[in-house]
Amino acid sequence: MNARELKALQEAADRPDGWGLFQPKTTTKLAECGFFVKEKHPVYGMQWRITEAGRAALAEVSK
Numbered sequence: 001m002n003a004r005e006l007k008a009l010q011e012a013a014d015r016p017d018g019w020g021l022f023q024p025k026t027t028t029k030l031a032e033c034g035f036f037v038k039e040k041h042p043v044y045g046m047q048w049r050i051t052e053a054g055r056a057a058l059a060e061v062s063k
Contacts, residue, residue: 018050
């Protein structure tokens with residue numbers, strides 16, 4: 001995982017409910033790994049949201 005991907009995971013984990021906007025190139029790759037999922041945000045429409053797998057990957061890298 002590169003620095004940009006780690007930053008995206010960290011920022012999402014720090015936001016309420018894991019919502020966030022990220023660079024499409026980074027988020028799409030992380031979504032393919034199961035770390036992000038695209039869901040309907042109650043206010044902003046379709047957004048990326050970190051998954052439990054994403055949080056686990058972040059915890060594993062942060063050790």
